Amino acid sequence: MTTTKEFDDTALVCIQDYENRAKEVLPPPVFNWYMDYADEGQTMKDCKNAFKRYRLRPRVLRDVSNRQFSTTVLGHPVSFPICISPTAGQRFADIEGDKTTARAAETLNTIMIVSSSAFFTFEDISLAAPNAMLWFQIHLFKDQKVTRFYVKQAERAGFKAVVVTIDSPVLGNxxxxxxxFVAPREEYRLVNLYDPNNPEVRSAIANGDIALWDYWWEQMVNSETWEGIHWLRNITKLPIVVKGVLTGDSAREAVQAGVDAILVSAHGGRQLDGVPATIDALPEVVKAVKDSGVEVYMDGGVRQGTDVFKALALGARAVFLGRPIIWGLANDGENGVKKVLEIVRDEFSVTMALAGCSKLDDIKASMVIHESQYLSKL
Known part of the structure; x- marks a missing residue:
């Protein structure tokens, strides 16, 4: 949990400052768990570093005195194209965890994707922020009754979309x-898990939280295919977003399966190491779904406003933040989450102005170029 150690938030002016401070205030096992990665961590590191390989090509002498960056995501109005990715274990950073994050999202009018392993029920999170735009994240569990139970809980709680993580048939190495290293589990309750009347769940609960946690992971290990998305489409009218697409081939399969949106994601580098950075994979996915009506978003490595600009120029409709939200929670709860979002938003606004853009439609693909195209001319 966060400590009450005093700090001057005026000294926290960028996301890196918040991360550095989170490392100070969080217990080392908790911080290390948030920062954990698969294998050598190549993908986790590269998702952030890859943005630096793209150069901006600004237009000058444009009237940028008024800038507008509100938009819609799956038809829902948001104040800016910066949203919140699903992140487990938020209560390790703040006592009310997911509820706190939902309140920040509500205040700033942006979207929060709630993790299926949240500490609170979908209903509790919705009640904490009744006007927040909430989506929920699930896996295609081995037992379809588990998936159905999650979906119906979230529907009753008023969630507006289902986000299916599709890159985790097994745990990353x-x-x-x-x-x-043991992940922190103090006060962890998998409260959204399948109906406790299920005998397997009753047994897991009787044996303690670790057994319940193990049951949850065992349900994730599956051999699901795109048929699972077709099945999901038949049990809910909510829009379906698939999270974990990194190639054009997978994007086209997603379109054929009838999804409404794709979240280009490498799972924070915690699953398959060595996959491309999400900003590198983004253009291929965008091209693959062109004219399909499927929206494309991305997460992974977004740490500043120029990153947002680059992602939008390369075809993302919005970006989602994961670990930075945790750093905000750890530092100052709801206010910390809002400050993290506001920092990235304000940096994005400055980037738009300096690039000669007064509205999102002004951001063009020609305004971002990979550094290799400059180096090849030397």
Missing amino acids: KRSMKRG
Whole structure:
């Protein structure tokens, strides 16, 4: 949990400042869990570094005295194209975790994707922020009754879309766990899990939270295919977003499966190491779904306003923040989350102005170029 140690938030002027401060205030096992990655961490590191490989090509002498960056995501109005990715274990950073984040999203009028392993029920989170635009994240669990139970809970709580994580048929290779690192589980309750009347769940609860946690992971290990998305389409009228697409081939399969949107994501570098950085994968996915009506978003490595600009120029309708939201929570709860979002938003606004854009439609693909195109001319 966060400490009450005093700090001057005026000294926190960028996302890196918030991360540095979070490392100070969070217990080392908790911070290390948030920062954990698969294998050597190549993908986790590259998702952030890859943005630096893209250069901006600004237009000058444009009237940028008034800038407008509100938009819609799946038809829902948001104040800016910066949203919140699903992140487990938020209560390790703030006592009310997901509810706190939902309140910040509500205040700033942006979207929050709630993790299926949240500490609170979907209903509790919705009640904490009744006007927030909430989506929920699930896996295609081995037992379809588990998936159905999640979906129906979220529908009753008023959630507006279902986000299916599709890159986790097994857990990524975490060397830290093989070396004996144990994820923090204090006060962890998988409250949204399948109906406790299920005998397997009753047994897991009787044996303690670790058994319940293990049951949850066991349900994730599956051999689902795109047929699972077709099945999901038949049990809910909510829009379906698939999270974890990194190639054009997978994007086209997603379109054929009838999804409404794609979230280009590498799972924070926690699953398959060595996949492309999400900003590098984004153009291929955007091209693959062109004219399909499927919206494309991305997460992974977004840390500043120029990153948002680059992602939008390369075809993303919005970006989602994961770990930075945790750093905000750890530092100052709801206010910290709002400050993190506001920092990135304000940096994005400045980037728009300096690039000669007064509205989102002014951001063109020609305004961002990979550095290799400059280096090849030397």
